[in-house]
Amino acid sequence: MTRQDLEERLADLLERWDLTPGETYGEGFRGLVVAVKSATGVPLVLKVDRPGSPFDAQVSTMCAAQGRGYAAVVAADLDRGGLLLERLGPSLASSALDPPAQVTALTTTLLRAWEVPREVGPPVLEGHDKAAQLARMVDEGRTQADGIRWGPALDLAHALAAHLSATRDAARDVLCHGDPHPGNAVRAGGSSGAARYKLVDPDGFRCEPEYDLGVVLRDFTPALLADRPSATSRHDGWCRLAATMTGLDGERVRMWAFVERVTSALALRAVGEVATAEAFLSAAMVLRP
Ligand SMILES: Nc1ncnc2c1ncn2[C@@H]1O[C@H](COP(=O)(O)OP(=O)(O)O)[C@@H](O)[C@H]1O
Ligand SMILES: [Mg+2]
CATH class of the missing domain: 3.90.1200.10 (Aminoglycoside phosphotransferase (APH), C-terminal lobe)
Known part of the structure; x- marks a missing residue:
């Protein structure tokens, strides 16, 4: 997975979900995590990760939790490695x-x-x-x-x-x-x-x-x-x-x-x-x- 591929998927997800990007939280080995705002101004967090089974497990765990114990999922795109979460505070x-x-x-x-x-x-x-x-x-x-x-x-x-x-x-x-x-x-x-x-x-x-x-x-x-x-x-x-x-x-x-x-x-x-x-x-x- 190249840097360019990651940037393209980020741009694609921002457009599909109608999001405005803000600060970047961090860049890990596999992807990046960015503060975003929805079209109606709701603060959210967009994670762009490597698609595949570890990402699928991450998404299914967080979706099943329904916001209890885990940050709530707003949207997920398994093919593009996109995960949109409620925005929470500092770690x-x-x-x-x-x-x-x-x-x-x-x-x-x-x-x-x-x-x-x-x-x-x-x-x-x-x-x-x-x-x-x-x-x-x-x-x-x-x-x-x-x-x-x-x-x-x-x-x-x-x-x-x-x-x-x-x-x-x-x-x-x-x-x-x-x-x-x-x-x-x-x-x-x-x-x-x-x-x-x-x-x-x-x-x-x-x-x-x-x-x-x-x-x-x-x-x-x-x-x-x-x-x-x-x-x-x-x-x-x-x-x-x-x-x-x-x-x-x-x-x-x-x-x-x-x-x-x-x-x-x-x-x-x-x-x-x-x-x-x-x-x-x-x-x-x-x-x-
Ligand atoms: N929903 C969220 N709200 C606020 N901060 C978040 C949220 N999700 C992630 N972060 C911040 O981004 C950092 C990286 O996110 P994480 O999902 O752990 O990615 P990585 O796979 O790079 O470790 C976290 O350590 C946290 O500081
Ligand atoms: Mg982490």
Whole structure:
């Protein structure tokens, strides 16, 4: 997909939906996100993404949510990779909230997002559950990572992913967001003390809800590394907070968070974000029991 192709689809969607473009929120690897106004002056957000099955899953998840837990969908065009959303406020990532407050905000939002029927996502094929996929990713990552420094973290992440896969209970699956980091939660009202958020940019697949909480808990690397001696007890406290709020299994949340921390480091390394990858790895080594 070339830059020109993206620009053409953007221009096409602006015309079809009669929109006036404003500021650009960001340009990711796959597309761009632009503030727009409808012909009647309603503020909206237009996302132009790469057409295909990840985009289809993003759209079907958000449409099924009907504005609950996720930003409401105004229109979608699967062939052109266009998604028109209600315009919400700044992301949780841009807030000054401390890690436990961000964990609280994301967990509260996920509780609503998990109400979307899991049948919206495709059935999970034998051997292709998320934990099994992440175990394979760790194996493949061994070839590109520095074996001496990364080895212990990769070994533990692999063992935990294999355990999570072997003890998986498909009956507990929900439709997971899949990537609920603070940049994918946008402000949807509430007073500053109790701001409400909605999610954007879901992967939309079936997995146990502890997975989404693990993704939440894999973040906050700078805060953890700023005080290494207290990192494990603070991280464990945030895991317990999320588990208590949801009634879910805090031990599994902690395992998913470790697996996600290591596989995120591998993914970041693979796209050349070496410094961030090293920080994720350092945090994993500090949190390794
Ligand atoms: N409906 C929305 N209202 C307000 N801001 C949004 C909305 N959707 C996306 N954004 C902003 O745009 C950013 C990128 O959108 P996202 O869908 O996450 O795209 P990407 O695939 O590039 O991560 C978000 O982090 C958020 O700051
Ligand atoms: Mg995003």
